[in-house]
Amino acid sequence: MIESLMDVRGVRHTALVGPDGKIVAKAGLTETDLPAELTLVAAGRAVIGSLQSNLNTPDWQELLLDVDGGPVLLTPHGNQVLLTAFDDVANLGRVRFAVRRLLGTV
Template sequence: MIDGLLDVRGVRHSALVGLDGKVVARAGLREADLPAELTLVAAGRAVIGSLQSNLNADGWQELLLDVDGGPVLLTPHGNQVLLTAFDDVSSLGRVRFAVRRLLGTV
């Protein structure tokens, strides 16, 4: 399913993470890099939960984290989160479009 994201210029890797923190699917992501990426997802979920609580918001669309290794886009998909790591923030529009097309929200 998510392998197609690797065809998008600038995308380094992607992972679909379940509510329990387990990887459901991954593309271009080495086993050794999983712990760091799962930590990002967990931290992102904590930030989103806090913001939702403080703002009385029901849902969220996406969260962009610009970390040392490059930007990471977290996108909700049901009770899962799609993590997409890419090369530069200037690629954000292209990556967002590809993610939305993949998830069927375009």
Template sequence: MIAELLSVRGVRHAALVSADGQVVAKAGLGDEQTAAELTLVAAGRAVIGSLQSNLKSAGWQELLLDVEGGPVLLTPHGDQILLTAFDEVSSLGRVRFAVRRLLGNA
């Protein structure tokens, strides 16, 4: 399922991470990259939790992190988070569309 995202121009890798921080599925990621991406997901969860608490909001749609290695899109999927790393912010629209299609939200 996740490997489909690699066919989208600009997508470098993707991972589906469970609520307890375990990788459920991944595509295009080596073991060293996986550890780094799990750190990003954990940080993203902390930011999202803080924002939800401060804004008194129960849900969220997505979080874009523009980090040194390139942009990373975090998208909720039930209690899991789909991480999609891609080449540049200008590809965001194409990546968002592909993620929504994959997750059945298009």
């Protein structure tokens, strides 16, 4: 399923992370990258939880993090989070469209 995101120009790797913090599916992600990316997802979930609580809103659409290794898009999918790392913020529109198409929200 998520392997199709690797066909999008600029996508470096992607992973679907379950609510327990474990990888459900991945593509292009090396074992070396794994700990850092899981830390990003955990931190992103904490930020989102705090914002949801403070803004009194139950839903979120996505979170873009621009980190040293390049931009990372976190997108909810049920109780899982899809992480998509890509090479340049200029590719954000293309990546967002591909993620939404994959998750069936387009």
